[in-house]
Amino acid sequence: MIPDKFEYAAPSSLPEVFDLLRQRDGEAKVLAGGQSLIPLMKFRLAAPALLVDLRKVPHLEVLQERNGSLVIGAMVREARLDASNLIRTRYPGIHDATGVVADPLVRNFATLGGNLAHADPANDHPAMMVALRAQVVAAGPSGQRTLSIDDFLVDTLENALASDEVLTEIHVPQPAPRSGSAYVKLERKVGDYAIAAVGVQLALDGGTCTQAGIGLTNVGPKAIRASAAETFLVGTPVTEESIREAARLASEAADPTSDLRGPAEYKRAMVRTLTARALRQAYQRATGGEVR
Amino acid sequence: MTATQHVKLTINGQAVEADIEPRLLLVHFIREVAGLTGTHIGCDTTSCGACTVLVDGVPAKSCTLLAVQADGAAVATVEGLEQGGVLHPVQEGFFQEHGLQCGFCTPGMMMTATALLARTPNPSEAEIRQAISGNLCRCTGYVNIVKSIQYAARKMQGAEEVPVAASASMGAEVRSA
Numbered sequence: 001m002i003p004d005k006f007e008y009a010a011p012s013s014l015p016e017v018f019d020l021l022r023q024r025d026g027e028a029k030v031l032a033g034g035q036s037l038i039p040l041m042k043f044r045l046a047a048p049a050l051l052v053d054l055r056k057v058p059h060l061e062v063l064q065e066r067n068g069s070l071v072i073g074a075m076v077r078e079a080r081l082d083a084s085n086l087i088r089t090r091y092p093g094i095h096d097a098t099g100v101v102a103d104p105l106v107r108n109f110a111t112l113g114g115n116l117a118h119a120d121p122a123n124d125h126p127a128m129m130v131a132l133r134a135q136v137v138a139a140g141p142s143g144q145r146t147l148s149i150d151d152f153l154v155d156t157l158e159n160a161l162a163s164d165e166v167l168t169e170i171h172v173p174q175p176a177p178r179s180g181s182a183y184v185k186l187e188r189k190v191g192d193y194a195i196a197a198v199g200v201q202l203a204l205d206g207g208t209c210t211q212a213g214i215g216l217t218n219v220g221p222k223a224i225r226a227s228a229a230e231t232f233l234v235g236t237p238v239t240e241e242s243i244r245e246a247a248r249l250a251s252e253a254a255d256p257t258s259d260l261r262g263p264a265e266y267k268r269a270m271v272r273t274l275t276a277r278a279l280r281q282a283y284q285r286a287t288g289g290e291v292r
Numbered sequence: 293m294t295a296t297q298h299v300k301l302t303i304n305g306q307a308v309e310a311d312i313e314p315r316l317l318l319v320h321f322i323r324e325v326a327g328l329t330g331t332h333i334g335c336d337t338t339s340c341g342a343c344t345v346l347v348d349g350v351p352a353k354s355c356t357l358l359a360v361q362a363d364g365a366a367v368a369t370v371e372g373l374e375q376g377g378v379l380h381p382v383q384e385g386f387f388q389e390h391g392l393q394c395g396f397c398t399p400g401m402m403m404t405a406t407a408l409l410a411r412t413p414n415p416s417e418a419e420i421r422q423a424i425s426g427n428l429c430r431c432t433g434y435v436n437i438v439k440s441i442q443y444a445a446r447k448m449q450g451a452e453e454v455p456v457a458a459s460a461s462m463g464a465e466v467r468s469a
Contacts, residue, residue, distance in 0.1 A: 002320075008297055035338065038317075038357070038358065053361065
């Protein structure tokens, strides 16, 4: 399969990127690792007139904690996240999600920025970023703005970037002292999209939940925030009973459709099971102990 | 910007340059521009890994990279493994341990294995299986592929004596089959 014809540019600065995007108003696409966009173009589901490759743009490969946030540059590849000690120890939910994105070969080129900007509800990072309450930095010709991940993800394959804007960084709030995150995915085989998956984050004071984030993968038109479950957990002691109730509420927030990965009722049931597992895992990571 | 882009890269150490359409995939550049057909096109949908090559030492599915993305890179393909008539330890491993049947996945499988062993000289079985999880084989059930990579790991660490008898007996089995 061969993509439709397009022009290609690999500029070496963001202002040049903005210029190119503006000239082709809506007809250009930004290329990061290409592991989602190139398959779409091969299937001719996407046929941009111009591809603007970010590979020569500097400063998009930052991966560090700064001013209370983990900053991940748009061109940080999944393989680098996978191998990062910082991610594994401080952001285990991101580590979990990274390790189940496609397969190791795809992860060598795929980027976190691309995974989010592609806005595919089946992608693994969006729901984890919803749980972590991440923010996305969008840069354009008139400066940059910061959007919540919830506002950034608009609909299936649709993000909130203007046609001359580029996602440059992802900011994840640094974890509170007694907190933990986890991402649990049910997939048919390595490399497949999730039947369903759940990302969670918990912060605790003693045994009581002070912060909760729950994001759902591939059970709706975009990554879903399980708001009722989050609200229920905050202020509540984290026990098997409260976890079961939160999981039930999360499954009610899911909006799955029946497809080759299973009927909608099955997926909803799996969201319940996966939410409970992810919450237990996050609690264990926050406290070093098991939920009672 | 023009309709074509000038791309210059090396494949197995040899410089290759051409004016190409930006839509040319790296695997087509390798097979059709450079004429190296050892790299296979399998699924063409980023699933099977038959097209795996190394781009600056990193294994990649070359059906899902544009050749222009590899401009300036050092690409390695299966043709570059054998040196001066001597099989690379990974190739020798696949031969000795019967790591292939139809052979279609083998070039990609060997490139992934080569990159793994460069990074992790003594991988566990779990690390091997994880590393090759983006390369599909429909014949072997993977058992002998894992053994082949373990053989290569031992060989590259100088621990493996070349088992002449084993190689001879395997040849005999093939002939009598």
